[in-house]
Amino acid sequence: MSQTSSKEIRLILGDQLNASHSWFTEVDTNILYVMMELRQETDYVRHHQQKILAFFAAMRGFAEALQNAGHRLLYIRLDDADNQQDLVANLDHVAQQQQCSRIALQYPDEYRLQQQLDDWLNDSDYQVSWYDSEHFFTARDALKDYFAEHKQLLMETFYRQLRRRTGYLMDEHHRPLGGDWNYDKKNRNKLPKTTSIPEPLCFANDVSDIAEMLDRMEVDYFGEAETKKLLWPVSRRQAKQLLNHFLSHGLADFGRYQDALTERGWSLFHSRLSFAMNCKMLSPRYVIEQALDYWQDHQEQIDIAQIEGFVRQILGWREFVRAVYWHYMPDYQQHNELQAKRALPDCYWTGNTRMKCLQHAIQQSLTYAYAHHIQRLMVCGNFALLCGIDPDAVDNWYLGVYVDAIEWVELPNTRGMSQFADGGIVGTKPYAASANYMHKMSDHCQDCHYQHNKTVGENACPLNSLYWHFIDRHQAALKDNPRMKMMYHQWQKRDPQEKQDIIEQAEQHLANINSL
Numbered sequence: 437m438s439q440t441s442s443k444e445i446r447l448i449l450g451d452q453l454n455a456s457h458s459w460f461t462e463v464d465t466n467i468l469y470v471m472m473e474l475r476q477e478t479d480y481v482r483h484h485q486q487k488i489l490a491f492f493a494a495m496r497g498f499a500e501a502l503q504n505a506g507h508r509l510l511y512i513r514l515d516d517a518d519n520q521q522d523l524v525a526n527l528d529h530v531a532q533q534q535q536c537s538r539i540a541l542q543y544p545d546e547y548r549l550q551q552q553l554d555d556w557l558n559d560s561d562y563q564v565s566w567y568d569s570e571h572f573f574t575a576r577d578a579l580k581d582y583f584a585e586h587k588q589l590l591m592e593t594f595y596r597q598l599r600r601r602t603g604y605l606m607d608e609h610h611r612p613l614g615g616d617w618n619y620d621k622k623n624r625n626k627l628p629k630t631t632s633i634p635e636p637l638c639f640a641n642d643v644s645d646i647a648e649m650l651d652r653m654e655v656d657y658f659g660e661a662e663t664k665k666l667l668w669p670v671s672r673r674q675a676k677q678l679l680n681h682f683l684s685h686g687l688a689d690f691g692r693y694q695d696a697l698t699e700r701g702w703s704l705f706h707s708r709l710s711f712a713m714n715c716k717m718l719s720p721r722y723v724i725e726q727a728l729d730y731w732q733d734h735q736e737q738i739d740i741a742q743i744e745g746f747v748r749q750i751l752g753w754r755e756f757v758r759a760v761y762w763h764y765m766p767d768y769q770q771h772n773e774l775q776a777k778r779a780l781p782d783c784y785w786t787g788n789t790r791m792k793c794l795q796h797a798i799q800q801s802l803t804y805a806y807a808h809h810i811q812r813l814m815v816c817g818n819f820a821l822l823c824g825i826d827p828d829a830v831d832n833w834y835l836g837v838y839v840d841a842i843e844w845v846e847l848p849n850t851r852g853m854s855q856f857a858d859g860g861i862v863g864t865k866p867y868a869a870s871a872n873y874m875h876k877m878s879d880h881c882q883d884c885h886y887q888h889n890k891t892v893g894e895n896a897c898p899l900n901s902l903y904w905h906f907i908d909r910h911q912a913a914l915k916d917n918p919r920m921k922m923m924y925h926q927w928q929k930r931d932p933q934e935k936q937d938i939i940e941q942a943e944q945h946l947a948n949i950n951s952l
Contacts, residue, residue, distance in 0.1 A: 442468035442508070445531055446540040449549065450477065450491050451842055453498040454716040455672055457542075457570050463506040467540075470530055471499050472512035475521035475655070480548070481836045484659035486666065486805035488650060489643045490839050493670040494715055496646075501671075515649050523549070524556035531562065538563045543576065545569070545758070545844045547765040571716050573598060574755050576762040589760065589861060592617070595752030604724060604747055605740075618748055619741035623691035626877050627698050634685035636703035638667035639674055658785065659802050659837065667804070668711055668839055675712035679723060682707040683730040688738045691745025695810045697793065697878030702800050706808045707746070710840035713754075720750045749809075757848040760862055769847060772827055773859035774866075774910060780829040782950045784816070789952055790885035791898060793874050794819055805839040810877070812838075817854030818869050822902040823946060824909075827857040865919040866910075870903035892941040898952050905942030908935070 443466040446459060450471075459469075473492055492514070499511040512519050512526060520526045531539065539562045544550045557564055568575075575581075582594050596617055599606060605613045627633075647663040669675040682690075686705040693705050712718045724747055731743040761768065783789040787799035797815040801807045807816070812834070820830050827850070834850045835841045852862030871888035874897075875881045881888040881897075890896035891904070907914075907927050915924045927935070945952060 444538040451715045469509040473514040484805040485657040485661040490668040578759040579763040591756045622741040624695040627696035633701040637681040640665040675717045691742045761844045771858045776824040792884035793880040871897040871899040901942035
């Protein structure tokens, strides 16, 4: 630790690796930047090994880059002898050693960290300056500016306002290019057998020293990792390479097959930029504008539906869920609208299930710490929703298993859109589906132990009876939902004995959930 006193200490959190932040415009030797690896962060949920390795490797690389640029920086490693393993305890320790009372902080993106810092500062005499992270298009409290009080929240409404504000994909008359705001009707196709999938760009970062440290410190993690060849980008340079690879090999078919489910590949046409963006190595503005520039130069190969689908995920959905998170926290994490209480099935930790769709999505998650949004929503999430899994358990699994999972983006996607535990704040209906959806969008149903076209009887796909069981048990909460009325009408028309058989089949599945 430097013996030179500092006039100001600036904290950089592990998801604040923004080299373009105004903090770093000039070198000031009176400022000490502080970064730290903490058991507080490795232990708040059980994480995938790749997630911890990727964050720590990116943090160490960022720290080295700052020091090479001339900035004074203290980096506290997980195994440092004087590491208190607690964010504010370490800050107190550093401030005392530096005899410094001025602390500069960027607003955290996780509520728990904001609360921890606020509680600490309320009991201290530090002179504190707060700064924006300079990453997002919108402020944390954006919902109050984009929606009138009591008006239903729709991502599409939010997205269109941001399109107007930024001018992205708008013409000179402030109308959407091509005449439509979104092109979902041209996207979301099943992947044809004849369509080739680009080889994913994977890096080979040697993080064996970090892996050894985690084991020595007895950090509890799960999942698989090639510690000498970690595949995720851990620097801005690598993140840019991944973006360029996506633009060259994925963008042309991104929207068209963004919802496709297949065993032929794990990356498909997705960008896999979410980790790099969520720890702020790349800004959403940079990513969108690079994509728009590339599209402008390749319009003969890339139609507007593909670029609009990509822009919408970043400008629309990513900004929207963050705004929802900050508007409704801390109560949001307690919502359990459907009163789901069942324990998380064992297969989420092992991938051992005869349901091919679920087995593939979970095993991919355990192998790569990654699954695309439909695998998360309509496979892993759908099964948990149909079975009535406690949203606390679902949240913890999603927050731990995926390399890009930070609570501000995970919680609204999981507890909200996936599990409908928020009662419709994020989604206008539960995203519940039977095997018909899986058969339509995937190649998983072929050679599966279960038959997608059977609801009851031997080898009938569990998704079918579980779907109708979900419909039946939540009639009071969902029957008046405009987007669910057709399904309830279909259910009510069924023969009473048929309905009873379906319910009994589903209850048998639930009773033997770890044997499916």
